[in-house]
Every structure is written in C-alpha cells, then in structure tokens.
Amino acid sequence: MAQRRSITMTRREALRRGMLGLGLVATGGHLYACGGNEPTQHFSNLANVGPLQEPDENGVRLPEGFTSRIVARTLREPTPASAYRWHLFPDGGATFAADDGGWVYVSNSEVPAPAGGVSALRFNRFAEVVDAYPILSGTNTNCAGGVTPWGTWLSCEEYPRGLVWECDPFGRQPAEAHLALGVFEHEAVAVDPFNGLLYLTEDVSDGRLYRYVPDNIFDDGRIDLDNGTLEVARVLSDTDEGPVEWLTVPDPTFSGDTPTRLQVGNSTPFRGGEGIWYSNGVIYFTTKGDDRVWTYEVETSQLAILYDPTTSDTPILTGVDNLTASDQGDILVAEDGGDMEIVAFVPTGEIVSLVQVVGHEQSEVAGPAFDPSGTRLYFSSQRGAGSPPTGGITYEVTGPFFV
Numbered sequence: 001m002a003q004r005r006s007i008t009m010t011r012r013e014a015l016r017r018g019m020l021g022l023g024l025v026a027t028g029g030h031l032y033a034c035g036g037n038e039p040t041q042h043f044s045n046l047a048n049v050g051p052l053q054e055p056d057e058n059g060v061r062l063p064e065g066f067t068s069r070i071v072a073r074t075l076r077e078p079t080p081a082s083a084y085r086w087h088l089f090p091d092g093g094a095t096f097a098a099d100d101g102g103w104v105y106v107s108n109s110e111v112p113a114p115a116g117g118v119s120a121l122r123f124n125r126f127a128e129v130v131d132a133y134p135i136l137s138g139t140n141t142n143c144a145g146g147v148t149p150w151g152t153w154l155s156c157e158e159y160p161r162g163l164v165w166e167c168d169p170f171g172r173q174p175a176e177a178h179l180a181l182g183v184f185e186h187e188a189v190a191v192d193p194f195n196g197l198l199y200l201t202e203d204v205s206d207g208r209l210y211r212y213v214p215d216n217i218f219d220d221g222r223i224d225l226d227n228g229t230l231e232v233a234r235v236l237s238d239t240d241e242g243p244v245e246w247l248t249v250p251d252p253t254f255s256g257d258t259p260t261r262l263q264v265g266n267s268t269p270f271r272g273g274e275g276i277w278y279s280n281g282v283i284y285f286t287t288k289g290d291d292r293v294w295t296y297e298v299e300t301s302q303l304a305i306l307y308d309p310t311t312s313d314t315p316i317l318t319g320v321d322n323l324t325a326s327d328q329g330d331i332l333v334a335e336d337g338g339d340m341e342i343v344a345f346v347p348t349g350e351i352v353s354l355v356q357v358v359g360h361e362q363s364e365v366a367g368p369a370f371d372p373s374g375t376r377l378y379f380s381s382q383r384g385a386g387s388p389p390t391g392g393i394t395y396e397v398t399g400p401f402f403v
Contacts (some may be wrong), residue, residue, distance in 0.1 A: 001403055008031075015091045016309055017237055020348065021295075021392070031070070035248065041330060042327070042329060042374055042402035042403065043278050043403055044082075044203035044326065044328040044329065044330050044346055044347060044401075044402055045401060045403045046330050046344045046346045046350075046352050046354065046401060047346045047350045047352065047400055048217075048266045049064075049065075049066075049352065049354070049399075049400075050063045050064045050068040051061035051063065051246065051289075051353075051354055052062065052353055052355075055358045056068055056116045057359070058070055058395065059357060059358045059359050059360075059385060060355060060357055060358070060395065060397070061355070061356040061357075061358060062354075062355060062397060062399070063354070063399070064401055065399055066397055066398065066399030066400075067162055067397070067398050067399065068395055068397045068398075069393065069395070069396050070310075070393055070394070070396075071105075071121060071319045071378070071394050071395065071396050072086040072090075072107075072129075072132070072392060072393070073086060073384075073392070073393055073394070074086055074087065074088050074089075074090070074384070074391035074392040074393070075131070075391060076081070078121055078129050078132040078226040079129045079130060079131065079132055081131055082131050082132045082133060084119070084132045084133050084134065086119060086123055086132065086392070086394065087107070087109035087111070087117065087134075087190045087392075088111045088115065088365060088391070088392060089109055089110040089111050089382050089383065089392055090107045090108070090109065090110075090119075090144065090366060090380035090382055090394055091108040091109070091110040091143050091144060091366045091367060091380070091382060092107070092108045092142075092143060092144030092145045092155075092156075092188060092322055092366060092367050093105060093106055093107040093108065093322075093366070093367030093368075093369050093370045093379070093380070094106055094145070094146075094147045094204060094324075094352045094367075095154060095346075095369045095370065095371050095372060095378065096147070096151055096153070096327065097372040098122075098170070100124070100125060101124070101125030102122065102124040102125050102130075102258060103123050103371055103372050104120050104121065104122050104123070104136065104169040105120065105121045105123070105371075105394075106119070106120045106121075106153045106167070106169050107119055107120075107121070107367055107380060107394060108142035108143060108144065108145060108155055108156075108367070109142055110141055110142060110143050110382065111141065111142075112140055112141055112159075113138070113139060113140035113141070114138045114139075114140075116138070116139040116140050116141055116142045116157070117132065117134055117135075117137040117138065117142060117146075118132070118134065118135045118136040118138040118142060118153065118155045118165075118167050118175075119132065119134050119135070119157075120133055120134075120169055120170075120171065121134050121209060121394070122170075123371075125255070126135075127376065127396075128303070130336065132265055133171050134171075135153070135162040135167045135168060135169060135171050135175060136155055136165055136167045136175040138251075138332035139155070139157055139163075139165060140157050140159050140162065141153045141157055141158045141159050141162070142156065142157055142158075142165075143156055143157070143158035143185055143186070143187050143188070143203065144156055144187050144188035144230070144274070144275055144276075144322055145164075145188060145189060145367075146188055146189035146190050146191060146198075146276070146277070146344070147191070148166070148222075148223075149191060149193040149221070150220070150221060150222045151320060152166050152167060152168060152169070152171070153167045153168075153169055154166055154167075154189045154191075154272050155167055155175075156186035156187055156188055156189060156200075157186055158185050158187060158203050159185060160185055160254075161254065162183065162184060162185050162186045163177045163178070163179065163181075163183060163186070164177070164178050164181040164182075164186055164189060164225075165177050165178075166178060166386070176367060177390075178225040178226055179226070179252075179253050180225060180226050180227060180228050180230065180252065180253075180255070181198065181200065181212055181213070181225060181230065181252075182210060182212075182225055182230045182252045182254075182260055183247070183252065183253050183254040183260060183385050184201065184202050184207075184254065184259065184261060185187050185203050185204050185207065186200065186201075186203075187200075187201040187202060187203040187273050187274055187275070187276075188200070188201050188273075188274065188275050188276040188277075188285075188322070189201075189276065190276045190277050190278040190283055191223070191284075192273045192278050192280060192283070192298055193278070194281075195298060196214060196217055197211055197213060197214075197298075198211070198212040198214075198223070198225075198295070199211055199212075199276055199278070199283050199285075200212065200276070201270075201273030201275070201285055202261055202270075202273045202287075203272055203273055203274060203275045203355055204261070204272065205270065205271060205272055205289055206261065206268055206270075206271075207261060207270055207271075207272060207273045208233065208260075208261045208263055208268070208269065208270065208273075209232070209233040209235070209268070209273060209285070209296075209400065210232055210240055210249070210314050211228055211230075211231045211232075211233070211246050212225075212228055212229070212230055212231070213228050213229045213231060214227065215227040215228050216229035218284045224339075229248055230248075230249045230252035230260075231246035231247060231248055231249060232246070232247055232249050232261075232264050232267040233245075233246060233247075233267065233268055233303075234246075234247055234266055234267050234268050234301055235268040240303075240305065241302075241303055241305055242302070242303060243299045243301055243303075244296065244302070245301070247266075247267060249263055249264060250263055250264075251263055252263045257278040270287045270289075271287045271288070271289025271290050271292075272287050272288040272289040273285060273287055273337075274287065274288050274320060274322065274323075275320075275321060275322040275323035275324075275333070275334075276284040276323070277324055277325045277331075277368075278325075279329070279331070280329065281297065281298050281299060282295050282296065282297055282298065283295070283296040283298060283307070284296075284325060284331055285323070286320035286323055286333060287320070288319065288320055288321065288336065290308070291308070291309050291317065291318050291319070291320050292305055292306075292307060292308050292320070293305070293306045293307040293317075293320060293323070293331070293333060294306060300326070306331075306345065307336060307351070307385075308344065311375075313349070313352040314350075315341075316341075316343060316351060316353060317333060317335065317338065317341075317351065317379050318335065318337070318338040318339075319335040319336045319337035319338030319364070320333055320335065320336075321333070321334050321336035321364060321365070321366065322365075322366050322367060322368060323335045323368070324369055324370070326370060326374065326393045326401070326402070327374070328347065328402060329346075329347040330344050330345065330346050330347065331344065331345040331386045332344050332345075332354065332368050332377075333345070334364070334365040334366055334368050334379060335338055335364065335365050336364035336365070336366075337364060339353075339356060340356055340357045340358070340360050340361070340363065340364075340365055340381070341353050341354070341356045341357075341365065342354045342355040342365055342368055342377075342379060343357060354377075355377070355379070355397060357381050357395075359385045359386065359387070360379070360381045360383070360384060360385045361387070361390070362383060362386075362387055362389050363381045363384060363385070363389055364381070364382045364383070365380070365381060365382075366379065366380050366382050367379050367380050367383075367394075374401055374402045375398055375399070375400075375401065375402075376396050376397065376398050377396070377398075377401065378394065378395065378396055378397075379394070379395055379397075380392055380393060380394040380395065381393045381395070382389060382392045
C-alpha cells in the first residue's frame with residue numbers, strides 16, 4: 001500500500017513523480033500510457049473545417065472529410081465477444097489509453113437507483129470494439145465526471161445525496177466512493193494535476209462551484225480523496241466576474257439538516273453547474289441556466305465568462321452541458337437540447353459547429369471525448385431519435401480534427 005505524506009512542500013513534485021512512476025502523463029484531457037499510444041505533436045484544425053453537410057446514414061451532420069459510425073446502442077450487445085448490454089441514458093464519458101495500443105471509452109448511465117452506473121467499451125489498436133463491461137453498478141443518476149492523472153474515472157451522482165465514485169476503466173479494481181468530495185447533486189469534476197486540487201460543479205439552479213484540497217499525496221502520485229477540505233467559491237465582485245476566494249464547507253458530507261450548498265451563506269450561486277474540465281492552467285465549466293461557458297484561472301484565482309449567447313457575436317451554442325478540452329486548446333461543449341450539436345471554441349477565437357445529430361429533439365448530446373490519437377471523437381445521444389425516443393446511441397466520429 002502506498003505511503004501517505006504531507007503535500008505542503010512538494011505538491012507539484014509529488015504529482016509529477018507519481019504520474020511518471022505510473023507510466024502516465026496528463027496532457028490536456030488525455031492520458032497516455034507508456035508503451036501504448038504515445039502523444040504526438042498536433043495542431044488544431046477545427047477553425048478550418050467546413051460547414052456541416054447533410055445528415056449521413058446515421059443521422060449525423062458533419063463537416064466534409066468526417067465520417068461517423070455507431071459503436072453501441074442501449075440494451076444491445078456492442079460486440080459478440082461480450083454478452084454485456086449497453087446501458088440506458090449514456091451521459092458523461094472519457095477515454096483512457098491501453099498499453100497494447102488500444103483504449104477504453106467509459107460512459108455514465110444517468111438512470112435512478114439502483115440502475116445507474118458506468119459502462120466501458122474496449123477498443124483494440126485497430127479501433128475495433130473487442131469488449132464491453134460495467135465498471136460501476138447500483139448507483140443513482142450518474143451524470144458526468146472527470147479523469148484523474150493516475151488513470152481512473154470519477155463518476156458523479158446527480159441527486160441531493162449524490163457521491164463521487166472512483167472507477168477503474170479496465171474493470172480490474174472495484175469502484176470506491178469518496179465522501180470527502182462532498183454530498184450534493186454532483187455534475188462533474190476536474191483535476192488540476194499540477195496543484196493537486198479538484199474542482200466540482202453542482203447541477204441545481206443555485207448550485208455552487210467547489211474546490212477540494214487534499215491533506216496528502218501518496219508516494220505513487222495519487223491524491224488522497226478521503227482526507228482533505230471541501231471549499232466553496234465566493235466571487236469578490238459586484239459583477240459575475242472577478243477574483244475568487246475559497247471558503248471552507250463545515251459539513252461536506254451533509255450529515256445535518258443544511259444542504260452542502262447552503263452552509264456558507266455568502267458563497268456564490270451558479271445557475272446549474274454542468275461540465276467542467278482542466279486544461280493548461282484553466283478550469284472551464286458551463287452553467288445551463290444562462291447558457292454560459294466560464295473560465296477560472298488557477299494561478300490568479302480570476303473568474304471570467306468565455307461565452308454568453310446574449311452578448312456573443314456567434315450565439316450558436318445553447319443548452320450547454322458536458323464539455324471536454326483537447327491538448328491543443330480547443331474547448332468542446334455538447335448541447336442538452338439546443339440544436340443537438342457539439343460546438344468548439346478554438347484557440348484562434350472562432351466558434352465552430354463540429355457535429356449535429358438530427359431527429360433527436362427529445363435527447364441530449366453527452367460524453368464528448370477524443371481517443372488518444374486525436375483522430376476519433378466519441379459521444380452519445382442520450383435517449384436517441386423519435387418521439388418517443390428509441391434509446392441511447394453512442395457514436396464515433398473520425399476526421400482531421402488535428403494536423
């Protein structure tokens with residue numbers, strides 16, 4: 001068992017050493033396993049992709065040069081090699097590199113207890129689905145989540161007594177709940193790998209933005225998710241933007257009568273926290289009540305609005321939900337409603353429509369994640385097409401996202 005040590009002097013050093021010791025390097029939203037899919041220097045091509053074309057045979061509109069395929073459907077077996085049936089209501093997701101050149105795509109199931117959980121699709125190095133299996137079962141309304149630098153998936157339960165569950169994408173270890181990360185209507189979580197901090201969103205109309213400060217980092221680089229301090233954000237400005245201070249939550253496990261979000265009276269409410277992601281020193285997150293995309297600069301503690309449809313020159317994004325970031329600085333936001341698109345904010349400043357699912361008006365787009373090579377984008381239509389919807393569909397889109 002790894003030994004525990006104080007992080008007060010060596011937080012950054014311990015994290016970096018631990019990641020290298022595990023054979024993992026965090027780069028933006030992706031993890032690369034040594035001996036597997038090695039990172040390659042690429043540049044974003046998203047600003048150069050053309051307009052969306054007519055729907056393909058899968059009902060997906062894509063730029064020219066991109067193609068789609070369906071890799072899983074609700075209650076069907078994704079591969080003859082496994083009898084496991086893909087889950088209902090696929091939501092937040094992420095990819096993890098394997099040491100044989102393949103990868104795993106994990107996907108939450110936003111179904112009430114006891115049917116919630118997380119499933120995984122295992123791909124070989126030829127992008128063939130070779131296995132499907134559960135990595136968390138029996139939980140409640142698993143919405144989004146986040147990746148860790150040590151190669152696990154944090155799955156968030158979205159209900160008043162919701163927890164964060166740490167899952168092994170390869171199914172080798174049982175999932176574990178971490179109460180120190182708070183008991184509330186969790187939406188998503190992002191790990192700052194260089195400062196050893198976690199940031200968490202809450203999906204209620206007056207939800208809060210939280211930060212978890214661990215007491216320890218283990219010798220193998222893993223953050224102690226069971227001993228630490230949960231903090232809540234307060235914006236020190238009369239406007240929505242500005243400097244942020246972090247205040248201690250007195251009862252993060254909601255053991256008393258006061259919900260976690262209401263325990264610090266002068267903390268700042270956000271209108272329905274959704275996806276959150278760490279990339280290059282910035283925390284990005286969305287709020288669905290006002291369709292905003294936010295940035296929080298970790299080093300300066302400054303909060304700012306990246307996108308607001310009421311002020312944007314390109315107000316093509318509504319129904320903001322899950323998000324992810326590429327290693328090249330692109331921020332991808334999926335729509336819950338809206339036009340059922342995935343929209344990218346690219347480093348050059350443009351806002352680009354990348355994907356649109358047609359005929360799925362009662363669904364939402366969820367779980368966007370690039371494969372380790374950056375040539376494939378995975379996502380789901382949570383409830384599928386038609387009225388009533390036919391069931392969740394998980395897609396893979398291949399194309400020149402990067403050059």
